[in-house]
Amino acid sequence: GAVVSQHPSRVICKSGTSVKIECRSLDFQATTMFWYRQFPKQSLMLMATSNEGSKATYEQGVEKDKFLINHASLTLSTLTVTSAHPEDSSFYICSALRFGANYEQYFGPGTRLTVT
Amino acid sequence: EDQVTQSPEALRLQEGESSSLNCSYTVSGLRGLFWYRQDPGKGPEFLFTLYSAGEEKEKERLKATLTKKESFLHITAPKPEDSATYLCAVRFNKFYFGSGTKLNVKP
Numbered sequence: 313g314a315v316v317s318q319h320p321s322r323v324i325c326k327s328g329t330s331v332k333i334e335c336r337s338l339d340f341q342a343t344t345m346f347w348y349r350q351f352p353k354q355s356l357m358l359m360a361t362s363n364e365g366s367k368a369t370y371e372q373g374v375e376k377d378k379f380l381i382n383h384a385s386l387t388l389s390t391l392t393v394t395s396a397h398p399e400d401s402s403f404y405i406c407s408a409l410r411f412g413a414n415y416e417q418y419f420g421p422g423t424r425l426t427v428t
Numbered sequence: 429e430d431q432v433t434q435s436p437e438a439l440r441l442q443e444g445e446s447s448s449l450n451c452s453y454t455v456s457g458l459r460g461l462f463w464y465r466q467d468p469g470k471g472p473e474f475l476f477t478l479y480s481a482g483e484e485k486e487k488e489r490l491k492a493t494l495t496k497k498e499s500f501l502h503i504t505a506p507k508p509e510d511s512a513t514y515l516c517a518v519r520f521n522k523f524y525f526g527s528g529t530k531l532n533v534k535p
Contacts, residue, residue, distance in 0.1 A: 355515065356472070356525045358522070416462070419464070
């Protein structure tokens with residue numbers, strides 16, 4: 313159990329376009345999901361906390377208007393990178409807190425975004 | 429100031445050579461310490477959660493222990509398939525991740 317999926321796994325887009333990444337908890341409900349960004353050979357950088365039915369909480373330095381997060385249901389959160397630029401190219405990973413589990417995060421497989 | 433520090437940064441072992449990875453933290457009011465394994469190009473895979481000093485958990489060749497200020501991930505007789513980056517995270521008011529230990533087990 314505790315499976316989290318992400319779609320797409322890889323995406324290439326042109327500068328100025330927007331990209332949506334989906335994160336789904338497949339076999340459990342998640343009131344809270346997290347979005348991370350990971351640079352090569354570095355650890356995870358938390359971008360925002362997504363709570364079902366309410367606005368996301370963004371970490372300092374993360375532009376909320378650029379990285380739009382929607383947590384519309386207990387199994388789905390989306391991250392939209394708006395007006396993407398090459399510097400947004402990165403590995404984006406979501407995680408979900410399993411409802412009832414003590415803060416155990418389960419991670420998705422990640423999405424590799426390349427902006428050309 | 430780093431909240432979570434992992435050491436060593438990288439570790440090379442021969443197959444069967446046991447060792448330990450360290451995760452030390454400075455936050456107070458710990459609400460859980462978590463170990464993950466991450467393979468290249470993939471999301472972290474959950475391994476263990478520890479909540480209180482003295483707690484230990486085991487899974488195959490891995491054993492995680494927790495004291496008041498650090499945790500160890502012991503790897504007994506590792507195999508090449510144990511090669512990965514091992515991440516630890518602590519939860520205080522939010523999650524803080526260490527930078528990971530990249531383990532390479534040579535056959």
